[in-house]
Amino acid sequence: MRRWRAWLPLALGLPATPALLPSQLTGAVDLTAANVHYDGFLPSFAASLSPAARWQQGLFTLDARATVLWFESGNTSSQGLVAASAFTPALGRWRGELAATAGASSYERFASYRDALSAVRIHFLAPGGGVWVGATLGLTVFGSDSRPVRAATLAAWTVRRAATFTASITATHVGDTTYADLSGLGEWTRGNVILDGALGARMWSRFAGRGVYGEASAVVALRPTLALVFAGGRYATDPTRGSVAGRYVSAGVRIVGLRPPRPERFDPGALSASFHRGAAAADPPAAPVSIEVTNAGGTCTFVVHAAATQVEIASDVSGWQPVLLAPAGADTWTVTLPVTPGLHRLNVRLDGGAWLVPGGLTPVADEFGGSVGLFVVR
């Protein structure tokens, strides 16, 4: 959405006639009902209130937007964004742009995300379209922890009759998270209907998932100051703003002040979590053995499920002496050992074979060429 907005003033013709435009303030409020479905979570309905405003003066544009969401659970999420953009006068077909955004989001009483980004873009304008390259620098803050943000974008856009299209590729670094997105956006206007859609793919990623995503919205103007808004789709993780991928469908009304603004998509980012099932890291190999660890009163009971005739565990809680487990039913073995609170390491051995990390523990490379399972005892 931010990338789309970046070329919006160009699509509106602002660079061609900036001096002729008086300052202009537009605003709208969306009242929306949505259904969100997070993978691994129950579907949830949500209601949202999203006021938005834009002020334009010559080559300068200022946007402000906020969204408050009420989930059916009673929880509330809120977010806000202020974005400013200023174009330089044209130099032949070239034009520069400086942009900045500041945003924040919060969910209940948990730590909020805040981000502040600045961008420089160089536009090349051609009849019916253009291309631009941009660099973004900034900071994202989660609780008391801040991480630098760096991004580079190459984009091209074109206007064809009532439709505009843009394609872009963006490489982003947020702390030690990196990813590259390829996206295409389009908008089509006919009569009192505005359609817009986005299709993207996270082609490469480290810690931010991969996959294909897409969103579409339709705005149907009933009156000059009232419109119906329908939207739906799936969006990608945004580590900068702390939102992760999710799916949604929404419907609502838009009450417009002064004049109908460009369509504002229902912002799913504020809805937070859901995940790309296809974006997961490689599935871990199936463990032939799993373990349940239950601690109470200074002891831990280890219950191992494995098809074996003999099961042993070795752990720092046993001084790394192999401990034979007692059979406790079909393919079930158990032992209880004294433990202290903290982080512990454990391996399981079946029938005198290799030491394994059982399912149910966090596998991590040990320093001896193998793996060990971690578990936490309170």
Add this chain to the structure above:
Amino acid sequence: MTTLRTAALTAALAALVAAHAAAQDPRFERLDTGARAAVAALVDSARQSGLPAEALIDRALEGAAKQAPAPRIIAALTTLLANLRGARAALGAAATTPELEAGASAIHLGVPPSALTRLRTIRSRQPLTIALSVMADLAARGVPPDSAAAAVLALAASLRDDQFLAFRRSVERDIELGAPPAAAASSSVRLGAGVVPTSSGGPSSSIPPRRP
């Protein structure tokens, strides 16, 4: 010449100390003879520094149980000793043994020591063992270390230890469902999944699907 003499004396002293320690602790008999002296010296160094020597012995015994060669065991203990020192520097002299061990694990997995110091500041009057353990566990699960630290620090002021464990299980579950680890941690923090009470404290106990 003086340097050589000092080095020789130090080596002899270390060997003496090591031999003494090895003689005192029957567990050293499980170690390869090539590793005993060096392990004993490292253990003694930890004791003299006031660091948890048992952690080093446990790690050496783990290597022995896995039939690791002596150089690998010594390297592992050297790294662990450095991480324990780093953890104490970050957490302060009052840090408990479990805190130091969990902190050393977190550092080993890439968590910056400054995050440990900030956690101490935020939870100045509460034990840090579970929070540090969860921080290390998240990093081991594939959550980027700075994200793991950020998630725990963000929750540090508000969560109890049992809630931290619920948070960890929530992240674990989401990762198993296919979530990118960083997103799973972020999501669980934002959705407050960590405060869902559970009746069982086991790592494999499942949290039912919930609404945001």
